[in-house]
Amino acid sequence: MDVSQYLEIFIDETKEHLQTLSDQLLILEQEPENEDTINEIFRAAHSLKGMAGTMGYKRMQKLTHNMENVFSEIRNGKMKVQAELVDVLFRGLDALESYLNNILETADEGTEDNQDILNDLNSILAKGTGAEIPAEPAKETVKQEAVAPANDDNFMKFKEIAISEYEIGTLEKAKEAGQNLVGITVYIAENCILKAARAFLVFKALEDLGEVIKSEPSVQDIEDEKFDFDFSIILITKEDKEKIKSAILNVSEIKDVAIDDFSLQQEKEQAKEKEQEKAEEKKEEKPTQPAMVQAAAATQEAPKKAQPAQPAKKSGGKPVVNRSVRVDIEKLDVLMNLVSELIIAKNGLISIGSSENGAKDGTAFNEQVEYLERVTTNLHESVMKVRMMPIETVVNKFPRMIRDLTKKLGKKMELYMSGEETELDRTVIDEIGDPLQHLLRNAADHGLESNEERIALGKPEVGSIFLDAYQDGNNVVIEVRDNGKGIDTEKVKQKAIDKGTITPEQAETMTQKDIIDLLFRPSFSTAEKISDVSGRGVGLDVVKTNVEKLGGDIECKTVLGEGSTFIIRLPLTLAIIQALMVELGDEKYAIPLGSIETIEDVPLSDIKYVQTKEVINLRGTVIPLIRLDEVLDVEPREQEAESLTVVIVKKGEKLAGLIVDNLIGQLEIVIKSIGKYINNNKMISGAAILGDGEVALIIDANALV
Amino acid sequence: MENINSTQELQSKQYICVKIGTEQYGIDIQYVENIVRMQKITRVPKAQTYFKGVINLRGEIVPVMSLRLKFNLEPDEYTNTTRIIILKLEPQASVGLIVDEVKEVVDLDPSCIDKATYNANDDKSQFISGVGKHEDGLISLLNVADVIIEKDKDNEVK
Secondary structure, three states, X not given: OOOHHHHHHHHHHHHHHHHHHHHHHHHHHHOOOOHHHHHHHHHHXXXXXXXXXXXXXXXXXXXXXXXXXXXXXXXXXXXOOOHHHHHHHHHHHHHHHHHHHHHHHHOOOOOOOOHHHHHHHHHHHHHHOOOOOOHHHHHHHHHHHHHOOHXXXXXXXXXXXXXXXXXXXHHHHHHHOOOEEEEEEEEEOOOOOOHHHHHHHHHHHHHHHEEEEEEEOOHHHHHOOOOOOEEEEEEEEOOOHHHHHHHHHOOOOEEEEEEEEOOHHHHHHHHHHHHHHHHHHHHHOOOOOHHHHHHHHXXXXXXXXXXXXXXXXXXXXXXOOOOOOOOOHHHHHHHHHHHHHHHHHHHHHHHHHHOOOHHHHHHHHHHHHHHHHHHHHHXXXXXXXXXXXXXXXXXXXXXXXXXXXXXXXXXXXXXXEEOOOOEEEHHHHHHHHHHHHHHHHHHHHHHOOOHHHHHHOOOOOOEEEEEEEEEEOOEEEEEEEEOOOOOOHHHHHHHHHHHOOOOHHHHHHOOHHHHHHHOOOOOOOOOOOOOOOOOOOOOHHHHHHHHHHOOOEEEEEEEOOOEEEEEEEEEOXXXXXXXXEEEEOOEEEEEEHHHEEEEEEEEHHHOEEEOOEEEEEEOOEEEEEEEHHHHOOOOOOOOOOOEEEEEEEEEOOEEEEEEEOEEEEEXXXXXXXXXXXXXXXXXXXXXXXXXXXXXXXXXXXXXXO | OHHHHHHOHHHOEEEEXXXXXXXXXXXXXXXXXXXXXXXXXXXXXXXXXXXXXXXXXXXXXXXXXXXXXXOOOOOOOOOOOOXXXXXXXXXXXXXXXXXXXXXXXXXXXXXXXXXXXXXXXXOHHHHEEEEEEEOOEEEEEEOHHHHHOOOHHHHHHO
């Protein structure tokens, strides 16, 4: 079966399941007794295992299988959830994720076995269920086998019995209950005529002593005499081996009996080997997936060594799977409807064009244009909706991250999130993860004090980090807030002077905000020591660049001793915006509506001067004026008008008034880049093509304010 | 000469021969995407002086630079023969060069190209990769990548 066509679905669903697992594990850590959670985890792990198996990713399957075993024990109440267990499970999740990434890039899961995780899982499983640690008996068996001659193994044929998962479960339970597991191979005399009858008597004798779990050949086959002169049995019993042996030998025509303790560990491994063999056989039947066969072959040669050469061969290439978005079918239906309306509108225009009496049709034409406009507006909105994704997809990995940080940093902290359902454009969603992660790490590492310090300061011992997302007009705001120590601006100032970033004189005149802005400069870190988590000095400036690349901006507020807040403001969408078209001299510019607060007509006499800068006092707020024509080197107008048209723009809470010559009107524009060769001075965020083919530049108000 | 030409035909390169002022320049044809007539250029404030602005090329925004200004010659005078040569060095990044006139496409094989000598005093020489001899004239071959991509170091020195 060629499964490659299912790869995309597999990847999508695996991601979902991994996320569920991660979420639920976090809950489980808090509420170890929560049955719903355990069930949910079990289901997710189970489907994951099934899918990985179907796709032929056997390492992934093996790992999930082992994790599932643990969950299954927890679900059956055999085990308690402990921190250690959750840690291992999280490591398992990470490993699964790396498998997934490999698959994403090469369609192959890679060759990392993650044996250590498997071992840890098994030892926890063993400990948790109260059984002996299987590693030890396994060793004993090895020793015994080493001492015993080779033919002894042949003699004890029960060692080759294949045991299913279910039976292992039963055996483990029995072992836990303090019973012995005994393997027996019975040899019947070659001259015996009624083999089945003898075997029946052996079974009868054994049933008095314990419970027969498995026989090889099966009981049915033995009754039908479908065996040679020996058969093997696994028995759960409380009696000792000698007694069993003598009981069997009491049956006449029994030539010999081999009996020994039955080692589960060994059997498990055998069972697994068998499974693997099967899986490999399956794979070899698939000629369409040579890569996997190759990988399987490679594994046979070096089963436990990671082979860096193997993945290296393929990495660097394009991911084999295209990125896909799941779209609600309703949204698609709406799109389809709109497209059909578009066609109707087009037909309407054609019929007007072809009709003879052209003069009369002015109104009909206008009607059609209006109709077309309505359709395109709706179409735009719908397409935007398809592109929108809830921010949840990014932030839902953070609780896990904070949990890990809690362990790593030895600080207790909690992450509170709100507004995960806030929707953002897909391109933004893809890019915003890293900056947010960085800010959260910063908050955890530098923002929050250690627990002792917090107690000493009279703060709650557990530090809090907040991640809030909400929509604000045409923007989406994401706030990362902590209630830690805040930023010591004096320290920052001192550091900046030490580093030569600013002179002491400059430092004197700097406002609180100016100083905080220093943090966003390249290679500026105030952390005294570089930690694993953050503080390499390549932090906030990268965050800022990333956010700005998305057309957003970032600011920081801090109160010493009370915490700091980083506010990221992002545009709802990148591609199409509403803009106000303005005229400066002979040139046309577009100002995004999202950043415009109001438009005012200001008489020249209202302009005041503060520190030789022009300002106006607008309803009690002092707003600095920016003469756009000067900033943009436009040929100035010959005569000053008596009043100025001022477009008030805002960036966060700051306002500024842009003086323009003329207002043209509102227009929906498609933002295009002006290319990378031309020196982009940040004031121009792009260009738009107007209806008549002319190009208008888009003013980035954020850069001016 | 003819014989050598035919044996080395495979290695010869095609250049678009353009005129800027009195000189002829050659632009490697593999970078040329399009040649368009002069059209309205929208000025981009605060850009490098030799960037005249951007144009709308069938729905794409393409920045346009003046080779004259880049070479510190007299500013362009737009005439009927003025053309914008659209170059594409990388996908998604076109750029236009304003030239006085586009003359022809010439085949130059390596034997007719002399390596340019670098002259630190000459602004232009850093953009020339060689001089090709074609019929009677000489064609300065532009090193397109260097012309387009700003070298920050140069700026600082200047």
